[in-house]
Amino acid sequence: MDATELLIKNNNLCRFNQFSSYYSSSLASFPSQARFFRNGMKIKRKTRSFTLNPKSQFVVDDIGSTSSSLSALELLKTSAADRYTKESSSVLVIGINFRTTPVEIREKLSIPEAQWPQAISELCGLHHIDEAAILSTCNRMEIYVVALSQHRGVKEVTEWMSKKSGVPTSELCRHRFLLYNKDATRHLFEVSSGLDSLVLGEGQILSQVKHVVNSGQGVSGFGRKISGMFKHAITAGKRVRTETSISTGSVSVSSAAVELAQMKLPQSSFANARVLVVGAGKMGKLVIKHLVAKGCTKMVVVNRTEDRVAAIREDFKDVEIVYRSLSEMFTCAADADVVFTCTASDAPLFLKKLVQTLPPASSDIGGRRLFIDISVPRNVESCVSDLETACIYNVDDLKEVVAATQEDRLQKAMEAQGIIWEEVIKFEAWKDSLETVPTIKKLRAYAERIRASELDKCMSKMGNEISKSQKKAIYDLSTGIVNKLLHGPMEHLRCGGTDNRSLGEILENMHALNRIFGLDTETSVLEEKIRSKMEKSQK
Structure with a gap:
């Protein structure tokens, strides 16, 4: 199999005819001594057009070590992985509803509640989708996901929807709407509150959002961010109905x-x-x-x-x-x-x-x-x-019936928007604080490795002459020192809402600790997830 076929086979890498545009950025991520060789001939860095040869090799000259070589294809894999693992994950919604799509298309995309768990599993089997949820009613079909890459996530979900429904992707793209991160959160909260319903303020949609949470229980792809988002949407929906009169006399x-x-x-x-x-x-x-x-x-x-x-x-x-x-x-x-x-x-x-x-x-x-x-x-x-x-x-x-009662509810909807915005801010702060969790775990593991190593050295020097109680005292001493040293950094990584630290300050602390201790949390987590998905799909 030649290099072109390999590139086409791996749909997460750049296409062959795009290779030259990525060439410069690939070199930039390696030491300045990096050189491309093709059949023994050096290719100048400024060269814009060349033919990828299966035998091409990439040589890195590293001081104090022998030259190691990687194939050009491996270089491309490394470069491509580096490009999108530096992109942070996003929450997004890809959907259609009664405003954007006629019923003859909505019915093709409709997914019965009994099939939601299977659909979540299929979506999370895609390369760039980490978590997912389905909200399918008579007026909408919306897919909420945590995507490791926005662009690739949208593309994969749209293709999945097309394959599942038989509706061409071109037709889907004409009718779908896309919302990202805070806009996606706000949309779900408005849906749960009845503000995005055919009948403004209708109550049945809140029950349907609850069904999403119930059906997602135990499904691995219904992860922490998505489940938290839907649970918070239920809270927002309840607040709107309790604190405003938007649902009073409303019709379903x-x-x-x-x-x-x-x-x-x-x-x-x-x-x-x-x-x-x-x-x-x-x-x-x-x-x-x-x-x-x-x-x-x-x-x-x-x-x-x-x-x-x-x-x-x-x-x-x-x-x-x-x-x-x-x-x-x-x-x-x-x-x-x-x-x-x-x-x-x-x-x-x-x-x-x-x-x-x-x-x-x-x-x-x-x-x-x-x-x-x-x-x-x-x-x-x-x-x-x-x-x-x-x-x-x-x-x-x-819509003919609804129009007669809609105007009366618009003022009530304005009141509800204030409540929704408060809940969006609360949820976004909680969601963003989750970014510190991998850092907390890695920092704890880093400190624990040092503690265990130094404890072993100490015990080996002391021999077998010390008692069990003395060993326990030494162990407790090492654990206590580590815990006290970690207490300050850990507190500055947590977002419990009980102090005056802003989320921005907490995330700055996270990035600082990543740099100081070389944890590289975000990049490594995303890279591991993407590579794991790619390996599974190739088996």
Whole structure:
């Protein structure tokens, strides 16, 4: 295999036709005596165009040692690794939502909650992704990651999304949004608080953020930074709802769906309309709740099992709720004027060829059956709208309802932003303080190695004439000295919020200790992670 093939194979290195642009920076990282040789001929440093020869060797002349040689390919690996291991890791979000992307694309990218742990594992298997989380709802699909390199992380996640959904990367790039570090944190906190919802202030999203944390428990890729970010988002969401009135009288997607049905049906016929609800999960239960609030006293609920319907029936004892199995769905639809669909099915339940066989709806509503589909992926095939006997609305059509109540909440949202910003500052301080943890560990290990070595020398000189109690006293003495010496530096690396030290001062202390003791914490940690991922992928 020639050098060009090797370069192409290793997708973390520069492409062959870019090698000349990296040539100068590669030399700069080596001693001034460094020289390139090609077939025994010296190549001048200013040379801009040359052909990489598989037999090329890089020679480093080091005073007091014999010359050692590395292949040009190894030099390139070292240079490339050095380039991106000096880049600090970033928290970023790559997502789509109801504002940026139509439902026909969102449904392809939707990931069921049961598949979140597997998706996290797959994402963290990518070369430059260290931690990950998935937030997938009817209105958004957002991937939060800790990336060892921003550019490469975005590229890898976007390609993963494309492969998973079948949506071309060019199409994804048209619709996606990207946010980094503090902006990504603020976005998640706004999402959790209901400020980025279709219905401003809606409460269901906070529950969905909690599900992200619950599903991530025990998943190795749901790491400290990402899990801490989501847990803090829950705190922010709770504060906004407690300290402002943004959620007072707010509507959810489910209640907006019921209001939409009320708007589209003749005013006199809504109370007598025959209603079918397909799905008795969280969304279905909320639809039933809001139907009851609007005066509906009888409905049919189709679900896979009866236990959920029975539990709902207990909550609404004054309402006639009839359970039917999935096998009876089309029979029930034939007798319904309004059909709400809210299941987690990956495929449409109502196909055009089957819906066109249904008899017309009641003449009181004009003979057109109303389908309100709030599922993502959608439960009703889009071409059903071509039928004269059917009328379809999906989650994107709810904006018509939401617009009427949105203006009233904007002032409340301004109040919420102050709370969110306070929580962002707290989280960012905590997250940044984590940078000192590797330094603390390495400094402790460095001191411990010295202590153990000096203790062994002392014990060997004293021989076997000392007692166990004396040995313990000497051991305790060495440990006590190390602990007292480390106490000051350790305190100046910790960010507990109990003193007046700023985060900037703490990070300056970290960098100073790294230089003084030669710990090289950040670079070595990132380099180890990237190299480990590369080695695993090559096995």
